[in-house]
Amino acid sequence: MKAAPSRADVLDAHGAELRRIERDLHDGAQAGLVAVAMRLGVARDLLGAQHPVVADLLREAMEGAEEVLTELRDVVHAIYPPILADRGLAGAVDAVAARTGVTTDVRLGELGRLPAAIEAAAYFVVAETLANTTKYSRARRAHVGLTRRDGTLVVEVADDGVGGADERNGTGIDGIRRRVAALDGRVAITSPIGGPTVVTVELPCAS
Ligand SMILES: Nc1ncnc2c1ncn2[C@@H]1O[C@H](COP(=O)(O)OP(=O)(O)OP(=O)(O)O)[C@@H](O)[C@H]1O
Ligand SMILES: [Mg+2]
Structure with missing residues (x-):
């Protein structure tokens, strides 16, 4: 069998x-x-x-x-963003952060080898969230963190802007939710009026 x-x-x-x-x-x-x-x-x-x-x-x-x-x-x-194949997740995330209109610090833990589907989802989360930061937050600074903990990839994107993110007003956050749910992951968003906005995504990637 x-x-x-x-x-x-x-x-x-x-x-x-x-x-x-x-x-x-x-x-x-x-x-x-x-x-x-x-x-x-x-x-x-x-x-x-x-x-x-x-x-x-x-x-x-x-x-x-x-x-x-x-x-x-x-x-x-x-x-599947071609930049992932060229530069890997760390390089791809650095590249999006560098072209964001807001000063963004990137902290990457030891990620090891990750499945392509997980890398693509993580990249998508960072790209969409930083695009939102640029468009709406009026933030001074943003932060991206990627860490791997006990078989879970944790992606955190935060900005110190105006807050008030409301997913009923667009399709971007909904797209994040659908993509992460398809991989059995979880999404948590806090964005009170006045900020800060913090998006945390957990993607299980253990065998
Ligand atoms: N970081 C943020 N700071 C402040 N407001 C935000 C932030 N992110 C999102 N928002 C608000 O939440 C709404 C929903 O975001 P979402 O990404 O789902 O849609 P969108 O960016 O408007 O459109 P789309 O992503 O479909 O192009 C935005 O229209 C914006 O008003
Ligand atoms: Mg958006």
Whole structure:
């Protein structure tokens, strides 16, 4: 009889699947759309001068293709951010923190090897939360901490801004909740009026 797969096996398979979907979309749909947009551009250049109506239609079609491409790129990045493969979780988190509009200190514990699915979720939490900090908090400082404790990855993102985060007003925090719940993790958010805002996420990653 075959042994039941361990949690680590399931997470590894899930991570491999995320990478495969990311690659398929990148090399397939994304590359295909780029080619479509390019051909539309060539057609517009060839016909545009003689047929202004056609030129307008082709321009609209090109703009449409480019919008879809931007959306697709965001989806692909959210599935498995390519920066994770390039720089690992620590490097990727440092990079988001560095391009945040608020001075952000990053504290990383000894993380060891983590399943790709856990890394992708942790990165997503940090990126979305720091984007919120930049957009809404008017904070002077932000903090990101990643530590691994007893088979759990704890991600904490805090800012000293105005507080009052309300997840009913958007889809970002809801997205964090759904993504973390899919990995049997937990999300805690405190954001009283006047601040601070603290988002803590626990992701189980033990075997
Ligand atoms: N760090 C924060 N400080 C103050 N307010 C916040 C903070 N984070 C979120 N908020 C408030 O909570 C709301 C919900 O955030 P959420 O990320 O769910 O949605 P959003 O950022 O508005 O939209 P989306 O993420 O879908 O682009 C925000 O609109 C904002 O008003
Ligand atoms: Mg948001």
